[in-house]
Amino acid sequence: MLVRRTEQRQPTTIADFGITTASKQAVSLSEFTYRKGTEIFGEREPAEHVYQVKRGAVRSYKLLSDGRRQIGAFHLTADIFGLENGNHHRFTAEAVVETTVRLIKRESLQSVARADAVVARNLLSMTTKNLEHAENHMLLLGRKTSLERVAAFLAEMDRRTGADTMSLPMSRRDIADYLGLTLETVSRAVSKLHCEGVLTFLGNTQREIVILDRQKLQSFDPQN
Amino acid sequence: MLVRRTEQRQPTTIADFGITTASKQAVSLSEFTYRKGTEIFGEREPAEHVYQVKRGAVRSYKLLSDGRRQIGAFHLTADIFGLENGNHHRFTAEAVVETTVRLIKRESLQSVARADAVVARNLLSMTTKNLEHAENHMLLLGRKTSLERVAAFLAEMDRRTGADTMSLPMSRRDIADYLGLTLETVSRAVSKLHCEGVLTFLGNTQREIVILDRQKLQSFDPQN
DNA sequence: CGATCCTTTGAAGGACGTCAAGGTCTGTGG
Protein backbone atom coordinates (compact mmCIF):
# COMPACT_ATOMS: atom_id res chain seq x y z
CA MET A 1 0.00 0.00 0.00
CA LEU A 2 1.44 3.27 -1.10
CA VAL A 3 0.15 5.46 1.65
CA ARG A 4 1.64 8.57 3.06
CA ARG A 5 2.15 8.52 6.79
CA THR A 6 2.26 11.60 8.94
CA GLU A 7 2.64 11.20 12.66
CA GLN A 8 1.92 14.38 14.52
CA ARG A 9 0.32 15.31 17.77
CA GLN A 10 -3.00 17.02 17.39
CA PRO A 11 -3.96 17.86 20.96
CA THR A 12 -6.67 20.29 19.95
CA THR A 13 -8.69 17.56 18.29
CA ILE A 14 -8.88 15.17 21.20
CA ALA A 15 -12.15 16.84 21.99
CA ASP A 16 -13.65 15.35 18.85
CA PHE A 17 -13.37 11.87 20.28
CA GLY A 18 -15.49 12.92 23.20
CA ILE A 19 -12.57 13.71 25.46
CA THR A 20 -13.72 17.05 26.76
CA THR A 21 -12.58 17.26 30.33
CA ALA A 22 -9.42 17.43 32.29
CA SER A 23 -8.27 14.10 30.93
CA LYS A 24 -5.26 15.72 29.39
CA GLN A 25 -3.01 12.75 29.88
CA ALA A 26 -1.10 11.81 26.80
CA VAL A 27 -3.58 10.28 24.39
CA SER A 28 -1.50 9.76 21.31
CA LEU A 29 -3.21 11.03 18.21
CA SER A 30 -1.82 10.41 14.78
CA GLU A 31 -2.89 10.94 11.21
CA PHE A 32 -2.97 8.64 8.28
CA THR A 33 -3.90 9.10 4.65
CA TYR A 34 -5.54 6.39 2.59
CA ARG A 35 -5.72 6.44 -1.17
CA LYS A 36 -9.02 6.08 -2.95
CA GLY A 37 -10.48 2.61 -2.61
CA THR A 38 -8.08 1.28 0.02
CA GLU A 39 -9.20 -0.59 3.11
CA ILE A 40 -8.86 1.11 6.49
CA PHE A 41 -9.89 -1.94 8.49
CA GLY A 42 -11.69 -5.19 7.75
CA GLU A 43 -14.76 -6.80 9.23
CA ARG A 44 -13.86 -9.07 12.16
CA GLU A 45 -10.40 -7.58 12.50
CA PRO A 46 -9.28 -6.65 16.01
CA ALA A 47 -10.38 -3.10 16.72
CA GLU A 48 -7.16 -1.35 17.66
CA HIS A 49 -8.05 2.20 16.76
CA VAL A 50 -10.92 4.61 16.59
CA TYR A 51 -10.97 6.96 13.62
CA GLN A 52 -12.12 10.41 12.68
CA VAL A 53 -12.35 11.70 9.14
CA LYS A 54 -10.18 14.77 8.72
CA ARG A 55 -10.64 15.04 4.95
CA GLY A 56 -12.35 12.74 2.47
CA ALA A 57 -15.05 10.11 2.85
CA VAL A 58 -15.31 6.54 4.10
CA ARG A 59 -17.78 3.72 3.50
CA SER A 60 -18.53 1.04 6.09
CA TYR A 61 -20.00 -2.16 4.72
CA LYS A 62 -20.74 -5.82 5.18
CA LEU A 63 -20.42 -8.44 2.47
CA LEU A 64 -22.33 -11.64 1.77
CA SER A 65 -20.37 -14.64 0.59
CA ASP A 66 -21.38 -14.10 -3.03
CA GLY A 67 -20.30 -10.48 -3.06
CA ARG A 68 -23.56 -8.72 -2.32
CA ARG A 69 -22.66 -5.61 -0.35
CA GLN A 70 -24.57 -3.49 2.12
CA ILE A 71 -23.05 -0.17 3.04
CA GLY A 72 -24.17 0.73 6.54
CA ALA A 73 -22.93 4.30 6.60
CA PHE A 74 -20.85 6.93 4.89
CA HIS A 75 -18.49 8.87 7.10
CA LEU A 76 -17.73 12.46 6.10
CA THR A 77 -15.47 15.14 7.52
CA ALA A 78 -15.47 15.21 11.34
CA ASP A 79 -17.35 11.90 11.64
CA ILE A 80 -16.08 9.27 14.06
CA PHE A 81 -16.02 5.68 12.83
CA GLY A 82 -14.61 2.32 13.85
CA LEU A 83 -15.75 2.86 17.44
CA GLU A 84 -16.36 -0.57 18.95
CA ASN A 85 -17.43 -1.73 22.35
CA GLY A 86 -16.38 -5.30 21.63
CA ASN A 87 -12.92 -6.25 20.47
CA HIS A 88 -13.57 -6.57 16.76
CA HIS A 89 -14.79 -4.41 13.91
CA ARG A 90 -18.23 -5.29 12.62
CA PHE A 91 -17.76 -3.55 9.27
CA THR A 92 -15.12 -3.17 6.65
CA ALA A 93 -14.13 0.47 6.17
CA GLU A 94 -12.72 1.80 2.91
CA ALA A 95 -11.69 5.22 1.68
CA VAL A 96 -14.19 6.40 -0.94
CA VAL A 97 -11.73 9.02 -2.13
CA GLU A 98 -8.29 9.97 -0.84
CA THR A 99 -8.96 10.36 2.83
CA THR A 100 -7.02 11.57 5.83
CA VAL A 101 -8.06 10.26 9.22
CA ARG A 102 -7.05 10.93 12.78
CA LEU A 103 -6.46 7.81 14.86
CA ILE A 104 -6.60 7.16 18.52
CA LYS A 105 -5.78 3.89 20.22
CA ARG A 106 -8.99 2.24 21.29
CA GLU A 107 -7.44 1.08 24.50
CA SER A 108 -6.33 4.52 25.53
CA LEU A 109 -9.77 5.90 24.77
CA GLN A 110 -11.29 3.19 26.91
CA SER A 111 -8.92 3.79 29.76
CA VAL A 112 -9.80 7.47 29.68
CA ALA A 113 -13.47 6.49 29.67
CA ARG A 114 -12.97 4.30 32.71
CA ALA A 115 -11.53 7.22 34.62
CA ASP A 116 -13.77 9.95 33.28
CA ALA A 117 -17.54 9.56 33.39
CA VAL A 118 -18.05 12.39 30.92
CA VAL A 119 -16.00 10.59 28.32
CA ALA A 120 -17.89 7.39 29.03
CA ARG A 121 -21.15 9.27 28.56
CA ASN A 122 -19.92 10.52 25.21
CA LEU A 123 -19.13 7.00 24.07
CA LEU A 124 -22.71 6.00 24.88
CA SER A 125 -23.99 9.08 23.12
CA MET A 126 -22.01 8.30 19.97
CA THR A 127 -23.16 4.70 19.97
CA THR A 128 -26.76 5.88 20.36
CA LYS A 129 -26.34 8.19 17.37
CA ASN A 130 -25.16 5.24 15.31
CA LEU A 131 -28.06 3.14 16.54
CA GLU A 132 -30.57 5.83 15.66
CA HIS A 133 -29.15 6.07 12.16
CA ALA A 134 -29.33 2.31 11.73
CA GLU A 135 -32.93 2.23 12.94
CA ASN A 136 -33.99 4.83 10.42
CA HIS A 137 -32.07 3.03 7.72
CA MET A 138 -33.90 -0.22 8.49
CA LEU A 139 -37.16 1.57 7.77
CA LEU A 140 -35.75 2.87 4.50
CA LEU A 141 -34.41 -0.52 3.41
CA GLY A 142 -37.47 -2.46 4.46
CA ARG A 143 -40.32 -0.23 3.37
CA LYS A 144 -39.40 2.65 1.09
CA THR A 145 -39.58 2.73 -2.72
CA SER A 146 -36.53 3.40 -4.87
CA LEU A 147 -37.49 7.03 -5.42
CA GLU A 148 -38.08 7.57 -1.71
CA ARG A 149 -34.72 6.01 -0.89
CA VAL A 150 -32.79 8.17 -3.31
CA ALA A 151 -34.64 11.28 -2.16
CA ALA A 152 -33.87 10.38 1.46
CA PHE A 153 -30.22 9.85 0.59
CA LEU A 154 -29.94 13.22 -1.13
CA ALA A 155 -31.73 14.91 1.76
CA GLU A 156 -29.36 13.27 4.23
CA MET A 157 -26.29 14.35 2.27
CA ASP A 158 -27.70 17.82 1.81
CA ARG A 159 -28.26 18.11 5.54
CA ARG A 160 -24.84 16.76 6.41
CA THR A 161 -22.82 18.85 4.00
CA GLY A 162 -24.72 21.95 5.03
CA ALA A 163 -23.81 23.88 1.89
CA ASP A 164 -25.82 25.08 -1.07
CA THR A 165 -24.10 22.73 -3.45
CA MET A 166 -22.85 19.27 -2.62
CA SER A 167 -20.13 17.22 -4.16
CA LEU A 168 -20.93 13.56 -3.69
CA PRO A 169 -17.67 11.64 -3.27
CA MET A 170 -19.26 8.23 -3.85
CA SER A 171 -20.23 6.47 -7.06
CA ARG A 172 -23.72 5.39 -8.10
CA ARG A 173 -22.76 1.88 -7.10
CA ASP A 174 -21.86 3.01 -3.60
CA ILE A 175 -25.16 4.85 -3.31
CA ALA A 176 -26.97 1.77 -4.57
CA ASP A 177 -25.27 -0.47 -2.02
CA TYR A 178 -26.19 2.00 0.69
CA LEU A 179 -29.83 2.08 -0.39
CA GLY A 180 -30.28 -1.62 -1.18
CA LEU A 181 -30.75 -0.97 -4.91
CA THR A 182 -28.81 -1.36 -8.14
CA LEU A 183 -26.81 1.45 -9.63
CA GLU A 184 -29.17 1.62 -12.61
CA THR A 185 -32.17 2.15 -10.37
CA VAL A 186 -30.33 4.92 -8.53
CA SER A 187 -29.42 6.56 -11.82
CA ARG A 188 -33.02 6.45 -12.99
CA ALA A 189 -34.29 7.95 -9.77
CA VAL A 190 -31.77 10.78 -9.90
CA SER A 191 -32.75 11.42 -13.51
CA LYS A 192 -36.38 11.56 -12.49
CA LEU A 193 -35.66 14.08 -9.72
CA HIS A 194 -33.68 16.10 -12.24
CA CYS A 195 -36.55 16.06 -14.71
CA GLU A 196 -38.96 17.15 -12.00
CA GLY A 197 -36.79 20.15 -11.17
CA VAL A 198 -35.78 19.01 -7.70
CA LEU A 199 -32.08 19.11 -8.47
CA THR A 200 -29.58 20.00 -11.16
CA PHE A 201 -25.95 19.30 -11.89
CA LEU A 202 -22.92 21.53 -11.83
CA GLY A 203 -19.95 21.37 -14.14
CA ASN A 204 -19.27 18.31 -16.21
CA THR A 205 -19.67 15.60 -13.64
CA GLN A 206 -22.88 14.14 -12.27
CA ARG A 207 -21.54 14.20 -8.74
CA GLU A 208 -21.81 17.93 -8.24
CA ILE A 209 -25.42 18.36 -7.29
CA VAL A 210 -27.48 21.38 -6.38
CA ILE A 211 -30.77 20.89 -4.65
CA LEU A 212 -33.13 23.39 -6.24
CA ASP A 213 -36.26 22.61 -4.25
CA ARG A 214 -35.73 21.28 -0.75
CA GLN A 215 -39.41 21.36 0.01
CA LYS A 216 -40.20 19.19 -2.98
CA LEU A 217 -37.39 16.84 -2.01
CA GLN A 218 -38.91 16.56 1.44
CA SER A 219 -42.27 15.72 -0.10
CA PHE A 220 -40.82 12.39 -1.24
CA ASP A 221 -40.26 11.35 2.35
CA PRO A 222 -43.20 9.30 3.63
CA GLN A 223 -41.77 9.32 7.12
CA ASN A 224 -44.01 11.51 9.24
CA MET B 1 -57.55 -0.35 28.69
CA LEU B 2 -58.44 -3.36 30.78
CA VAL B 3 -55.06 -4.21 32.16
CA ARG B 4 -54.19 -5.81 35.39
CA ARG B 5 -51.74 -3.93 37.53
CA THR B 6 -49.51 -5.55 40.11
CA GLU B 7 -47.08 -3.41 42.00
CA GLN B 8 -44.52 -5.45 43.83
CA ARG B 9 -40.87 -5.12 44.64
CA GLN B 10 -38.69 -7.52 42.74
CA PRO B 11 -35.24 -6.88 44.14
CA THR B 12 -33.75 -10.03 42.69
CA THR B 13 -34.41 -8.85 39.17
CA ILE B 14 -32.71 -5.49 39.36
CA ALA B 15 -29.66 -7.28 38.08
CA ASP B 16 -31.39 -7.78 34.76
CA PHE B 17 -31.33 -4.08 34.08
CA GLY B 18 -27.58 -4.13 34.47
CA ILE B 19 -27.59 -3.12 38.11
CA THR B 20 -25.14 -5.62 39.45
CA THR B 21 -23.20 -3.88 42.15
CA ALA B 22 -23.77 -2.38 45.53
CA SER B 23 -26.28 0.10 44.14
CA LYS B 24 -28.96 -1.33 46.32
CA GLN B 25 -30.69 1.95 46.84
CA ALA B 26 -34.39 1.82 46.28
CA VAL B 27 -34.89 1.41 42.58
CA SER B 28 -38.60 0.91 42.35
CA LEU B 29 -39.52 -2.01 40.15
CA SER B 30 -43.07 -2.74 39.21
CA GLU B 31 -44.90 -5.09 36.92
CA PHE B 32 -47.54 -4.47 34.36
CA THR B 33 -49.51 -6.75 32.09
CA TYR B 34 -50.62 -5.73 28.62
CA ARG B 35 -53.27 -7.52 26.65
CA LYS B 36 -52.58 -8.79 23.16
CA GLY B 37 -52.20 -5.97 20.67
CA THR B 38 -52.06 -3.08 23.12
CA GLU B 39 -49.51 -0.31 22.95
CA ILE B 40 -46.84 -0.12 25.63
CA PHE B 41 -45.39 3.18 24.47
CA GLY B 42 -45.54 5.20 21.28
CA GLU B 43 -42.87 6.60 19.00
CA ARG B 44 -41.80 10.09 20.08
CA GLU B 45 -43.42 9.75 23.48
CA PRO B 46 -41.32 10.81 26.48
CA ALA B 47 -39.29 7.83 27.65
CA GLU B 48 -40.23 7.48 31.28
CA HIS B 49 -39.54 3.82 31.83
CA VAL B 50 -37.29 1.04 30.73
CA TYR B 51 -38.90 -2.36 30.29
CA GLN B 52 -38.06 -6.02 30.57
CA VAL B 53 -40.24 -8.82 29.24
CA LYS B 54 -41.23 -11.17 32.03
CA ARG B 55 -43.65 -13.21 29.96
CA GLY B 56 -44.93 -12.77 26.43
CA ALA B 57 -43.53 -10.94 23.39
CA VAL B 58 -43.27 -7.36 22.19
CA ARG B 59 -42.78 -5.77 18.78
CA SER B 60 -41.00 -2.44 18.26
CA TYR B 61 -41.81 -0.66 15.02
CA LYS B 62 -41.82 2.54 13.02
CA LEU B 63 -44.62 3.62 10.70
CA LEU B 64 -44.65 5.60 7.48
CA SER B 65 -47.45 8.10 6.96
CA ASP B 66 -49.36 5.75 4.68
CA GLY B 67 -49.26 2.84 7.13
CA ARG B 68 -46.23 0.93 5.89
CA ARG B 69 -44.66 -0.61 8.96
CA GLN B 70 -41.13 -1.72 9.75
CA ILE B 71 -40.66 -3.82 12.86
CA GLY B 72 -37.15 -3.25 14.17
CA ALA B 73 -37.10 -6.00 16.76
CA PHE B 74 -39.08 -8.57 18.66
CA HIS B 75 -38.50 -8.69 22.40
CA LEU B 76 -38.90 -12.05 24.10
CA THR B 77 -38.67 -13.20 27.71
CA ALA B 78 -35.85 -11.48 29.61
CA ASP B 79 -35.19 -8.93 26.88
CA ILE B 80 -34.81 -5.28 27.80
CA PHE B 81 -36.56 -2.76 25.57
CA GLY B 82 -37.48 0.90 25.58
CA LEU B 83 -33.99 1.83 26.75
CA GLU B 84 -33.27 5.33 25.48
CA ASN B 85 -30.35 7.66 25.82
CA GLY B 86 -32.36 10.62 24.62
CA ASN B 87 -35.62 11.69 26.18
CA HIS B 88 -38.01 10.12 23.69
CA HIS B 89 -38.85 6.68 22.39
CA ARG B 90 -37.82 6.08 18.81
CA PHE B 91 -40.20 3.15 18.28
CA THR B 92 -43.72 2.21 19.13
CA ALA B 93 -43.88 -0.92 21.29
CA GLU B 94 -46.87 -3.25 21.34
CA ALA B 95 -47.66 -6.52 23.07
CA VAL B 96 -47.73 -9.30 20.47
CA VAL B 97 -49.58 -11.54 22.92
CA GLU B 98 -50.60 -10.99 26.51
CA THR B 99 -47.36 -9.78 28.01
CA THR B 100 -46.10 -9.02 31.48
CA VAL B 101 -43.24 -6.57 31.78
CA ARG B 102 -41.11 -5.28 34.59
CA LEU B 103 -40.67 -1.53 34.62
CA ILE B 104 -38.01 0.69 36.03
CA LYS B 105 -38.03 4.47 35.98
CA ARG B 106 -35.58 5.65 33.38
CA GLU B 107 -34.46 8.49 35.58
CA SER B 108 -33.63 6.25 38.49
CA LEU B 109 -31.70 3.93 36.20
CA GLN B 110 -29.76 6.88 34.88
CA SER B 111 -29.03 8.23 38.33
CA VAL B 112 -27.70 4.83 39.33
CA ALA B 113 -25.60 4.85 36.18
CA ARG B 114 -24.16 8.23 37.03
CA ALA B 115 -23.01 6.92 40.38
CA ASP B 116 -21.94 3.45 39.31
CA ALA B 117 -19.56 3.02 36.41
CA VAL B 118 -20.40 -0.68 36.11
CA VAL B 119 -24.04 0.14 35.49
CA ALA B 120 -23.04 2.80 32.99
CA ARG B 121 -20.88 0.22 31.22
CA ASN B 122 -23.85 -2.10 31.03
CA LEU B 123 -25.99 0.57 29.43
CA LEU B 124 -23.35 0.99 26.74
CA SER B 125 -23.15 -2.75 26.34
CA MET B 126 -26.91 -3.09 25.88
CA THR B 127 -26.98 -0.25 23.38
CA THR B 128 -24.15 -1.88 21.47
CA LYS B 129 -26.09 -5.15 21.34
CA ASN B 130 -29.04 -3.30 19.84
CA LEU B 131 -26.76 -1.60 17.36
CA GLU B 132 -25.21 -4.88 16.31
CA HIS B 133 -28.64 -6.37 15.72
CA ALA B 134 -29.70 -3.37 13.66
CA GLU B 135 -26.53 -3.57 11.57
CA ASN B 136 -27.13 -7.19 10.73
CA HIS B 137 -30.76 -6.45 9.99
CA MET B 138 -29.76 -3.71 7.53
CA LEU B 139 -27.80 -6.33 5.60
CA LEU B 140 -30.82 -8.63 5.61
CA LEU B 141 -33.23 -5.91 4.49
CA GLY B 142 -30.94 -4.46 1.88
CA ARG B 143 -29.46 -7.51 0.25
CA LYS B 144 -31.05 -10.84 1.13
CA THR B 145 -33.73 -12.70 -0.84
CA SER B 146 -37.10 -13.57 0.64
CA LEU B 147 -36.07 -17.16 1.32
CA GLU B 148 -32.84 -16.05 2.96
CA ARG B 149 -34.72 -13.57 5.13
CA VAL B 150 -37.24 -16.11 6.36
CA ALA B 151 -34.52 -18.66 7.00
CA ALA B 152 -32.55 -16.06 8.95
CA PHE B 153 -35.63 -15.17 10.97
CA LEU B 154 -36.29 -18.79 11.87
CA ALA B 155 -32.65 -19.32 12.75
CA GLU B 156 -32.71 -16.24 14.97
CA MET B 157 -35.85 -17.37 16.75
CA ASP B 158 -34.50 -20.88 17.09
CA ARG B 159 -31.33 -19.55 18.66
CA ARG B 160 -33.17 -17.19 20.99
CA THR B 161 -35.74 -19.67 22.25
CA GLY B 162 -33.07 -22.28 22.78
CA ALA B 163 -35.53 -25.16 22.77
CA ASP B 164 -36.14 -28.02 20.37
CA THR B 165 -39.52 -26.70 19.38
CA MET B 166 -40.51 -23.08 19.13
CA SER B 167 -43.84 -21.42 19.43
CA LEU B 168 -43.85 -18.24 17.41
CA PRO B 169 -46.04 -15.68 19.13
CA MET B 170 -46.24 -13.36 16.13
CA SER B 171 -48.37 -13.56 13.01
CA ARG B 172 -47.17 -13.88 9.44
CA ARG B 173 -47.87 -10.20 9.02
CA ASP B 174 -45.59 -9.35 11.93
CA ILE B 175 -42.87 -11.52 10.48
CA ALA B 176 -43.35 -9.87 7.10
CA ASP B 177 -43.05 -6.39 8.58
CA TYR B 178 -39.90 -7.47 10.38
CA LEU B 179 -38.37 -8.86 7.19
CA GLY B 180 -39.51 -6.16 4.77
CA LEU B 181 -41.80 -8.55 2.87
CA THR B 182 -45.52 -9.27 2.52
CA LEU B 183 -47.24 -11.93 4.55
CA GLU B 184 -47.89 -13.98 1.40
CA THR B 185 -44.21 -14.04 0.54
CA VAL B 186 -43.38 -15.15 4.09
CA SER B 187 -45.99 -17.88 3.87
CA ARG B 188 -44.60 -19.15 0.59
CA ALA B 189 -41.06 -19.22 1.94
CA VAL B 190 -42.12 -21.14 5.05
CA SER B 191 -44.00 -23.60 2.82
CA LYS B 192 -40.90 -24.05 0.71
CA LEU B 193 -38.77 -24.77 3.76
CA HIS B 194 -41.41 -27.23 4.92
CA CYS B 195 -41.41 -28.99 1.56
CA GLU B 196 -37.63 -29.22 1.63
CA GLY B 197 -37.72 -30.91 5.01
CA VAL B 198 -36.06 -28.10 6.95
CA LEU B 199 -38.96 -27.72 9.34
CA THR B 200 -42.33 -29.16 10.27
CA PHE B 201 -45.36 -28.09 12.26
CA LEU B 202 -46.67 -29.32 15.57
CA GLY B 203 -50.29 -29.57 16.57
CA ASN B 204 -52.96 -27.74 14.67
CA THR B 205 -51.44 -24.32 14.37
CA GLN B 206 -48.77 -23.12 11.97
CA ARG B 207 -47.00 -21.26 14.74
CA GLU B 208 -45.61 -24.29 16.52
CA ILE B 209 -42.52 -25.03 14.50
CA VAL B 210 -39.84 -27.67 14.82
CA ILE B 211 -36.57 -27.19 13.03
CA LEU B 212 -35.67 -30.59 11.64
CA ASP B 213 -32.41 -29.73 9.98
CA ARG B 214 -30.49 -26.84 11.50
CA GLN B 215 -27.56 -27.36 9.20
CA LYS B 216 -29.74 -27.07 6.13
CA LEU B 217 -31.37 -23.98 7.60
CA GLN B 218 -27.91 -22.50 8.07
CA SER B 219 -27.13 -23.25 4.45
CA PHE B 220 -29.63 -20.60 3.41
CA ASP B 221 -27.58 -17.93 5.14
CA PRO B 222 -25.23 -16.23 2.67
CA GLN B 223 -23.57 -14.29 5.47
CA ASN B 224 -20.03 -15.56 5.98
C1' DC C 1 -5.98 10.35 -27.81
C1' DG C 2 -6.69 5.73 -26.58
C1' DA C 3 -7.95 3.02 -22.29
C1' DT C 4 -10.73 2.65 -18.51
C1' DC C 5 -14.20 3.79 -15.50
C1' DC C 6 -18.60 5.81 -14.60
C1' DT C 7 -23.18 7.03 -15.88
C1' DT C 8 -27.29 6.96 -18.54
C1' DT C 9 -30.89 4.82 -21.03
C1' DG C 10 -33.53 1.14 -23.23
C1' DA C 11 -35.42 -3.57 -23.42
C1' DA C 12 -36.44 -7.83 -21.38
C1' DG C 13 -36.88 -10.78 -17.35
C1' DG C 14 -37.84 -12.10 -12.68
C1' DA C 15 -38.76 -11.80 -7.79
C1' DC C 16 -41.88 -10.13 -5.01
C1' DG C 17 -46.40 -7.69 -4.41
C1' DT C 18 -51.38 -7.52 -5.18
C1' DC C 19 -55.70 -9.51 -5.58
C1' DA C 20 -58.68 -13.17 -4.81
C1' DA C 21 -60.49 -17.55 -3.16
C1' DG C 22 -60.64 -21.07 -0.05
C1' DG C 23 -59.11 -23.56 4.10
C1' DT C 24 -58.14 -23.89 9.13
C1' DC C 25 -58.43 -22.65 13.80
C1' DT C 26 -60.61 -20.24 17.75
C1' DG C 27 -64.01 -18.41 20.36
C1' DT C 28 -68.82 -17.51 21.25
C1' DG C 29 -73.45 -18.32 21.73
C1' DG C 30 -77.40 -21.02 20.75
Next chain:
DNA sequence: CCACAGACCTTGACGTCCTTCAAAGGATCG
Protein backbone atom coordinates in the same frame (compact mmCIF):
# COMPACT_ATOMS: atom_id res chain seq x y z
C1' DC D 1 -72.44 -30.27 20.85
C1' DC D 2 -73.00 -27.65 16.86
C1' DA D 3 -73.39 -23.27 14.14
C1' DC D 4 -71.45 -19.24 13.01
C1' DA D 5 -68.22 -15.36 12.77
C1' DG D 6 -63.83 -13.64 12.53
C1' DA D 7 -58.97 -13.89 12.36
C1' DC D 8 -55.22 -16.06 10.27
C1' DC D 9 -52.89 -18.84 6.85
C1' DT D 10 -52.17 -20.88 2.31
C1' DT D 11 -52.20 -21.02 -2.58
C1' DG D 12 -52.98 -19.50 -7.33
C1' DA D 13 -53.16 -15.94 -11.01
C1' DC D 14 -51.64 -11.82 -12.42
C1' DG D 15 -49.26 -7.29 -12.15
C1' DT D 16 -45.45 -4.33 -11.28
C1' DC D 17 -41.33 -2.49 -9.60
C1' DC D 18 -36.85 -3.36 -9.64
C1' DT D 19 -33.07 -6.09 -11.62
C1' DT D 20 -30.48 -7.81 -15.37
C1' DC D 21 -28.48 -7.37 -19.68
C1' DA D 22 -26.87 -4.50 -23.21
C1' DA D 23 -25.20 -0.48 -25.67
C1' DA D 24 -23.62 3.99 -26.03
C1' DG D 25 -22.11 8.48 -24.33
C1' DG D 26 -19.27 11.20 -21.31
C1' DA D 27 -15.39 11.89 -17.86
C1' DT D 28 -10.69 11.07 -16.25
C1' DC D 29 -6.02 9.96 -16.78
C1' DG D 30 -2.15 8.18 -18.56
